[in-house]
């Protein structure tokens with residue numbers, strides 16, 4: 001087992017999140033685009049695989065593949081098959097194209113999927129995802145196919161919005177029945193859209209009803225267990241504990257190493273580096289890591305930085 005990188009705040013780097021494309025087949029009204037600023041090129045299969053291998057050599061244990069919408073990459077199964085075998089490989093998808101691809105991705109070596117689904121009501125789902133392409137039935141078929149292909153435990157990612165907060169009890173039920181983990185995500189309202197639901201109140205209710213609570217190492221996220229359902233709550237905003245326990249590096253869809261979702265002023269371009277060169281860049285990126293929500297930054301400055309990351 002290689003040594004794990006540790007940054008100057010004592011935080012280990014055990015996870016890598018690679019965005020494979022800026023393209024998406026949905027237009028979610030709140031999307032943060034993984035904090036990317038106008039990407040112009042799409043990372044190659046070779047570069048994505050080299051970064052993952054270099055990261056695995058530096059002690060990274062898990063890889064999350066994201067986008068844009070990663071299922072739009074025609075070479076996705078190939079790419080997964082070239083990833084290091086010792087990584088836990090998961091994919092975050094909107095699920096629209098999952099039914100067709102779940103089997104081949106599982107064969108290629110994908111371990112798990114997170115499916116983003118903000119409403120179980122067709123009309124609301126379409127409104128949140130920005131139009132006709134938001135076909136709920138296709139996502140549900142995708143979840144079934146992923147389950148059959150063994151891509152579990154499947155997580156259902158739900159960003160808590162005004163539009164869907166009343167649906168959360170129904171979503172808990174939906175996940176319990178299918179053995180899915182529900183992941184409730186606080187909206188990063190970088191554009192000041194005012195769409196956030198009341199995740200604080202939802203978490204209070206979960207805490208009151210839970211049979212037990214577990215705290216994950218990553219971000220010290222809380223997991224609530226209630227009547228056989230598993231609900232994880234992800235609340236990054238102004239959360240110094242979340243940042244203090246961040247274990248991730250990111251790679252943008254145009255091939256830049258990104259030490260923090262919420263910053264775009266400290267990226268490192270991979271350019272044409274080989275695996276040895278990428279290793280050095282990952283070490284440099286680790287040195288650039290610092291908690292976004294931390295005691296040293298005035299809140300005003302943090303808000304400004306987040307605003308520019310969203311543009």
Ligand code: SAM
Nearest residue numbers: 030031032067068069092093094116157187188
């Ligand atoms: N297209 C894929 C999907 O829908 O999962 C992957 C990319 S998407 C940007 C990854 C995750 O980020 C999704 O679960 C999405 O809901 C979440 N997300 C996007 N914008 C967000 C925001 N402003 N605040 C919180 N989560 C957000």
